[in-house]
Amino acid sequence: MTQEEKAGGILYVSCGSGGERILANAYINFKNLRPAKNCFYAINTSKKDHERVTSLFKKERVGQYKNFKMTLVGEEELHGFGAGKDYTFGLKAYKSSRAEILDDLEKLHKQYKFKIAFTVATLGGGCGTMTLGEVSKDIREHLGLRVTPVCSIPFRREGELLIGNALTGLNHISAMGLNPLIFDNERMMMFSDSVKEGVEKANTIISRLLSSLVDLVEFGGFATPPIDIVDITRLIMPQCGLFSVAFSDNPKDFKKNWKNYLGFSKSVDSKPIERTNAFVMFKARAFPHSLTEEVLSYLRNNYKTKEIIPTTMEEDRFAGFTVLVIIWGLSISEIHPRLKAKEFFKEKVSFWSKSIFKPLKKLR
Numbered sequence: 001m002t003q004e005e006k007a008g009g010i011l012y013v014s015c016g017s018g019g020e021r022i023l024a025n026a027y028i029n030f031k032n033l034r035p036a037k038n039c040f041y042a043i044n045t046s047k048k049d050h051e052r053v054t055s056l057f058k059k060e061r062v063g064q065y066k067n068f069k070m071t072l073v074g075e076e077e078l079h080g081f082g083a084g085k086d087y088t089f090g091l092k093a094y095k096s097s098r099a100e101i102l103d104d105l106e107k108l109h110k111q112y113k114f115k116i117a118f119t120v121a122t123l124g125g126g127c128g129t130m131t132l133g134e135v136s137k138d139i140r141e142h143l144g145l146r147v148t149p150v151c152s153i154p155f156r157r158e159g160e161l162l163i164g165n166a167l168t169g170l171n172h173i174s175a176m177g178l179n180p181l182i183f184d185n186e187r188m189m190m191f192s193d194s195v196k197e198g199v200e201k202a203n204t205i206i207s208r209l210l211s212s213l214v215d216l217v218e219f220g221g222f223a224t225p226p227i228d229i230v231d232i233t234r235l236i237m238p239q240c241g242l243f244s245v246a247f248s249d250n251p252k253d254f255k256k257n258w259k260n261y262l263g264f265s266k267s268v269d270s271k272p273i274e275r276t277n278a279f280v281m282f283k284a285r286a287f288p289h290s291l292t293e294e295v296l297s298y299l300r301n302n303y304k305t306k307e308i309i310p311t312t313m314e315e316d317r318f319a320g321f322t323v324l325v326i327i328w329g330l331s332i333s334e335i336h337p338r339l340k341a342k343e344f345f346k347e348k349v350s351f352w353s354k355s356i357f358k359p360l361k362k363l364r
């Protein structure tokens, strides 16, 4: 591989268990992410998570994964057991290894000249919640790279601690001057029967986003108009963003249902603060003009989109029709359902009062 071919990839950094699982999933399932010029860097307080990824790579016969690095933080205090959903421990653990991590990342950046960095965490836990904003800011300052955080927010049933943590994490990311792409785990309640299936689906959707972004780097030269991945950072605006992918391998089905597909698979349900900015990628063997215009006008009308960067990637080897949309300028407080713990206690009381207390009253 020449120096030229090696340079200009993407740096992916995860913090915490969920973030590491998402990066591992992406690395296993989307082979376009694996070339050496991209680098994966998993920061975690849990030793077990790193071991899990190693055995998963073995099981999935990944073979070489020199560009997937795992680093354990806070070992002295936490003994490799995770941060126990306490973000002060997670942040402290990251800070204790910050200098070495940044040193490592700087060396990698010197070698591979990354174009952009994506940082990934599932907010709510101890390790990822505060580390996400912190490491994103550090990469921006020390490596001079543009950074886009990608994070999930908890299922509402996960309770006040995790949801409160996630809100603190979101505030922290905003305070760092960053606007994350959010994936709401709760949306998986609509599309899966079990927790396992929901989390796996969520991780696949997030991985697909990461993989599509690499396509953009790889095929930028063939796109109309040609886009550099850095261009999309111009669109980033407060407070947060969503992403969505519509895909069908049947032209008639795609034409009829793309709006539904985009709606179903959007990563978070929220409203524009005022106007929004959007990036849209159309991908097919040949993409009809009329459809691209329909999508753009849909975004303008439904998301009050001001600036749109569209790009079309057309190559014979692309099967089906894909539209990837990223929209920034959405409100965090308008996320639906609200980022608030679901109350089960009341329901339990009313259940017992109906089924036991009422018959008891009758007896009296």
Ligand SMILES: Nc1nc2c(ncn2[C@@H]2O[C@H](COP(=O)(O)OP(=O)(O)OP(=O)(O)O)[C@@H](O)[C@H]2O)c(=O)[nH]1
Pocket (backbone or CB within 6 Å): 015, 016, 017, 018, 019, 021, 022, 045, 046, 082, 083, 084, 085, 086, 090, 121, 122, 123, 124, 125, 126, 127, 128, 129, 152, 153, 154, 155, 158, 162, 185, 199, 202, 203
């Ligand atoms: N989408 C998705 N969410 C996950 C995954 N794993 C955990 N979560 C969610 O992430 C939140 C907890 O974050 P974790 O990543 O487990 O916590 P952590 O950052 O490792 O923190 P500690 O375990 O306390 O050190 C919860 O809301 C989980 O539902 C995953 O693989 N995918």
Ligand SMILES: [Mg+2]
Pocket (backbone or CB within 6 Å): 016, 017, 018, 046, 082, 083, 125, 127
């Ligand atoms: Mg963990």
